[in-house]
Amino acid sequence: MAGAEVIRIQDGRRADPQLCRGRTADGRPCRNRAGASGYCKRHEPGAGRAATPAPSRFEADLERALAFLRRRVTGAYAIDDFGFDPDLTENVLLPILRPLFDRWWRVEQRGLENIPASGPALLVSNHSGTLPLDALMMKLAIYEGTGRHCRLLAADLPFRLPFVGEIARKSGNTLACAEDSTRLLDAGEIVGVFPEGYKGIGKPFRERYKLQRFGRGGFVEVALRTGAPMIPVSIVGAEEIFPMIYNVKPLARLLGFPYFPVTPTFPALGLLGAIPLPSKWIIEYGEPIQTAPFTPDAALDPMFVFNLTDQVREAIQQTLYKNLMSRRSVFF
Amino acid sequence: MAKQRVLITGISRFLGGHLARRLEQDPDVGEIFGVDLEPPSVELARTEFVRADIRNPLIVKVLQATEVDTLVHAAVIATPGRAGGRAQMKEINVIGTMQLFAACQKAEKLRKVVMKSTTAVYGSDPTDPSIFPEDVGPASHPRTGYAKDAWEVENYARSFGRRRPDVGLTILRFANFIGPQIDTPLTRYFSLPVVPTALGFDPRIQLLHEDDAIEILVRATREQHPGTFNASGDGVVYLSQALRMAGKIAVPIATPFMNLLGSAVRQTGLVDFSPEQLQFLQWGRVGDVHRLKTMFGYTPRYTTTEALRDFITRSKLAKVFSEEQAEQWEKDLYDFLARLSRRRSAPDAAKV
Numbered sequence A: 001m002a003g004a005e006v007i008r009i010q011d012g013r014r015a016d017p018q019l020c021r022g023r024t025a026d027g028r029p030c031r032n033r034a035g036a037s038g039y040c041k042r043h044e045p046g047a048g049r050a051a052t053p054a055p056s057r058f059e060a061d062l063e064r065a066l067a068f069l070r071r072r073v074t075g076a077y078a079i080d081d082f083g084f085d086p087d088l089t090e091n092v093l094l095p096i097l098r099p100l101f102d103r104w105w106r107v108e109q110r111g112l113e114n115i116p117a118s119g120p121a122l123l124v125s126n127h128s129g130t131l132p133l134d135a136l137m138m139k140l141a142i143y144e145g146t147g148r149h150c151r152l153l154a155a156d157l158p159f160r161l162p163f164v165g166e167i168a169r170k171s172g173n174t175l176a177c178a179e180d181s182t183r184l185l186d187a188g189e190i191v192g193v194f195p196e197g198y199k200g201i202g203k204p205f206r207e208r209y210k211l212q213r214f215g216r217g218g219f220v221e222v223a224l225r226t227g228a229p230m231i232p233v234s235i236v237g238a239e240e241i242f243p244m245i246y247n248v249k250p251l252a253r254l255l256g257f258p259y260f261p262v263t264p265t266f267p268a269l270g271l272l273g274a275i276p277l278p279s280k281w282i283i284e285y286g287e288p289i290q291t292a293p294f295t296p297d298a299a300l301d302p303m304f305v306f307n308l309t310d311q312v313r314e315a316i317q318q319t320l321y322k323n324l325m326s327r328r329s330v331f332f
Numbered sequence B: 001m002a003k004q005r006v007l008i009t010g011i012s013r014f015l016g017g018h019l020a021r022r023l024e025q026d027p028d029v030g031e032i033f034g035v036d037l038e039p040p041s042v043e044l045a046r047t048e049f050v051r052a053d054i055r056n057p058l059i060v061k062v063l064q065a066t067e068v069d070t071l072v073h074a075a076v077i078a079t080p081g082r083a084g085g086r087a088q089m090k091e092i093n094v095i096g097t098m099q100l101f102a103a104c105q106k107a108e109k110l111r112k113v114v115m116k117s118t119t120a121v122y123g124s125d126p127t128d129p130s131i132f133p134e135d136v137g138p139a140s141h142p143r144t145g146y147a148k149d150a151w152e153v154e155n156y157a158r159s160f161g162r163r164r165p166d167v168g169l170t171i172l173r174f175a176n177f178i179g180p181q182i183d184t185p186l187t188r189y190f191s192l193p194v195v196p197t198a199l200g201f202d203p204r205i206q207l208l209h210e211d212d213a214i215e216i217l218v219r220a221t222r223e224q225h226p227g228t229f230n231a232s233g234d235g236v237v238y239l240s241q242a243l244r245m246a247g248k249i250a251v252p253i254a255t256p257f258m259n260l261l262g263s264a265v266r267q268t269g270l271v272d273f274s275p276e277q278l279q280f281l282q283w284g285r286v287g288d289v290h291r292l293k294t295m296f297g298y299t300p301r302y303t304t305t306e307a308l309r310d311f312i313t314r315s316k317l318a319k320v321f322s323e324e325q326a327e328q329w330e331k332d333l334y335d336f337l338a339r340l341s342r343r344r345s346a347p348d349a350a351k352v
Helices: A057-074 A086-104 A133-146 A156-160 A164-170 A178-186 A218-226 A249-255 A270-274 A296-300 A302-326 B014-024 B058-066 B086-106 B145-163 B185-191 B210-222 B239-245 B255-268 B275-283 B290-296 B304-314 B323-351
Strands: A108-110 A121-125 A150-154 A190-193 A230-236 A282-285 B004-009 B029-036 B047-051 B070-073 B112-118 B168-174 B176-178 B194-198 B207-209 B227-231 B249-253
Touching: A057 A086, A057 B239, A057 B323, A086 A133, A086 A164, A108 A133, A121 A133, A121 A218, A121 A302, A133 A150, A133 A190, A133 A230, A133 A282, A150 A156, A150 A178, A156 A164, A178 A190, A178 A218, A218 A230, A218 A296, A218 A302, A230 A302, A282 A302, A296 A302, B004 B014, B004 B058, B004 B210, B014 B029, B014 B047, B014 B210, B029 B058, B058 B086, B070 B086, B070 B210, B086 B145, B112 B145, B112 B210, B145 B168, B145 B275, B168 B210, B176 B185, B176 B210, B176 B304, B194 B239, B194 B255, B194 B275, B207 B210, B207 B304, B210 B227, B210 B290, B227 B290, B239 B249, B239 B304, B249 B255, B255 B275
Parallel strands: A108 A282, A121 A190, A121 A230, A150 A190, B004 B029, B004 B070, B029 B047, B070 B112, B112 B168, B168 B227, B176 B207, B194 B249
Antiparallel strands: A230 A282
């Protein structure tokens, strides 16, 4: 919303001869009582300190933070029909992830030029790591690299959960269904999809970097119908963050989760075991696969959809192998 | 051409009454009849009030005697409190509508039926698409309360439409109404001193201003718009956001306790907390208004946020705090912290 600016209360006060004529660090009128010279003690011309010291970084940050808080408290922010709240995402949710991105996993991006600066694109990525942290990192990576927000498609489980569902929606993600993804692509958004789903993210460690079946190719149908280019994304590093050595299926069934992981540290070390390992990550965006040349009717041809799905899958798998070969070790 | 003759059910209610008042001012509308059990709450000049129960077979006689060409069915009740219990509510909503459409079948002069429905027919569920277009149904239709009634009532209307293809059927699925005058569970919810919400959930809600609701009903009655339309202002707000705009304090309650609280609150009669409303408080719902704007040809004057703001300012909600206060706090806090940091950095500067 445009009304998200700090409203400065200036008019009326300037004319008040009782108040200081100086300005505070950020250019606001000083609210202190004026002395004989028309300035307060702090802003007295010729006083030891400059009348208007340059605003420090702390002060600029403080002003931004307080303006943000006021917007949150008064509800003065806009969301889109899907519930995406850019104000919250850019100021709170993404900054929380930044240390993980920069320091913990030292995410390296390759092929950023393949992501269009505007218009729709469907990012198709491999999925791994027991918890969908690769999706969050991809979201942050796109934002850091292009300034655009990637709208992720997720299973219904996160949206059922309290807090998780709320945050997932507010950060611009939505349910993986044809209606939502079509609507987002038609609106010119970048949409991120993980066709392997639970089969990918919950696979045992020994199968790392082996792409699972790509769903039923629904994402290709949506891309064909909307004419959005498909960009294969290969994420290396996420497989090693929680190496799942065993899946306690009965417990998973009891809790209603798709799997219950046992890693070398979890649940043996309790909550400590939930700290992900600091592997080195590489996210590579491949050459876009254009769908605009095909008519939307192509989505009705199952064989064609199947072949295109395979083409995307193959592109991701090849890049995964290439980047694995070039990696010196898991952690560097 | 003969003037339009209109019969409105649910005339005692806000929308039925205001629709009649607007039609009265239109010289091309002939006689207007209002059917209800209670007299209209809005002052009407030339509308004839017929005290009748739509569940009674007598309604056939009313339809034939009045010889109307347009029927506006706005009598479906949203809250059991109004009807005197859920069983009674269902009786009025479902059996009443069934009777009404049975009577309509025999009304030969009838050319148009406008039905007031609700986006509640889509239910509230995390497994459904984020935005509902009119022709895509939810994974499962609501199984309880008002939403179920509305869905069944719509089905009666649709099957009537199939039996009488000469009658144009308009179904209006309204989002939650809001405005300074209308009284709905949502406006009462917003008037609570502290507002219970579902812990860990924040539903998206869509609102339609009462003025726009009346305008849409008038247009549907006067113009030809067969079909089903979602009707809401543009855009959505989060419930948390709406409460903050209203300056209210939300009290998040864990969902297992919500049902308990719901039945407790229901006893007081202040707010109607039914199970489907509790679902709504978790997941909300949003209808696609594209068809309303293009095919129906009306863009509501108030967006969701504007409608909410109008409600907040004109109904003079008791705010716990205001925007001005928040701005003042922001300023004071800034001045205080900036001064503090400068004082702390000053000795450091002296050392250098």
